[in-house]
Amino acid sequence: MHTPDDVYALYYWDGLPGRGEYVRLVLEAVGAPYVDVTRLPKEEGGGHAPMFALLRGEGPGLRPLAPPVLVHDGRAIAQTANICAYLAARHGLVPDDPGAQAEALQLALTISDLVTETHDTHHPIAKALYYEDQKVEARRYAERFVAERLPKFLRYFEAVAAANRDGGVHLLGDALTYVDLSMFQTLEGLAYAFPRALARIEGELPRLMALRGHVAALPRIAAYRASPRCRSFNEHGIFRRYPELDGEPAPAS
């Protein structure tokens, strides 16, 4: 895929939001021009084949191990939080100061950890096996996730938002950063995959819930999500709705 230097090329699995969606939200929030390569028709250089070529080391720059991959300016950049941070620095979605950028990346990587553990609820043994082949272990993993890990992560982010006293709804500083976008996407995914678990705890998360509403209402994000470019969650991505993993319903209040 050859795009002009000022156009980003995103390579990710078609058919699911997955980790690619974290990158898309940054691109959409700043209105950056990009091509979602695998979603193009094959006759226009799309489909999965160009992504697999990148992963075989046939693209520009450093060979990536896994998607999402952003190709820009002769480089192939992988790792979700890294791509988001790279774009954010170029488009004003993170402060210029190296210390503030380290704080932002720290939060983004902690969100990545939560995303990985969320994925592992349905794949605790091996990515190469189907969910159906690890359902027993998934049930045991998910019990601990719902009871311990998910509340631990979300209470942590709520505390970070609460400590950011002059920051309004933002996790860091007083303006939108890519960390807010990544937190939004994670909350959306959790609401899809773990509605009961989230319902049990969301009363403790007023700032995160306000952040979620704020990001959803950003004009560019709202327009994107109403467009055909934005795909729904389904049972092929990170966030899957398997009710057997979601614990008991919240008690009636």
Place this chain on the structure above:
Amino acid sequence: MHTPDDVYALYYWDGLPGRGEYVRLVLEAVGAPYVDVTRLPKEEGGGHAPMFALLRGEGPGLRPLAPPVLVHDGRAIAQTANICAYLAARHGLVPDDPGAQAEALQLALTISDLVTETHDTHHPIAKALYYEDQKVEARRYAERFVAERLPKFLRYFEAVAAANRDGGVHLLGDALTYVDLSMFQTLEGLAYAFPRALARIEGELPRLMALRGHVAALPRIAAYRASPRCRSFNEHGIFRRYPELDGEPAPAS
């Protein structure tokens, strides 16, 4: 813990190298002054209590979720690869260019993914449970790790090193970066925890093995590893020697 502005304060679990060792290797490689806080005597402000205070949000800057944490210049910086990247940019262990820094971080985060999966071989279900309480699942996880994931990661890094044609032993560019140090530490850990699995594949990894030898021979790294500041691997960290997880011995050649 109050240190002068030009002295770094590292907070990590005492008694194991763990993820803290990735940060120590960067500090040691550049000869930066630092205090390993939890290893100080309690009467000098050491022990684990100051680390727990940081994790409760009682320190400077952003509250971290988990160690390692580096306190510097009024900020508390967490997430291993993030700390290493922050230090590397300050001390010349990564190029100044944002694109090259994104490539370095991509590799560092892919090493982090390997480290996380290595950890999960003995903790596939829950970090809060003992290994003894998840041995059955650990056996199943480790079988796939040894057969599929470990070779996939290491062949990937070998291919990255091989593609860096003018880079000598380095993974990126033609000079030492923090990525080389992190790769070294990971290979050391794997040699400790998975000696059979590594022996089966190391013939395919000439560049990684050369990198391992190169880093071990760097004067500051060699001096550090011979010092009491460097702790041995043991069964309390990421890299644990549980022979039942390490697959079959390599066939005699």
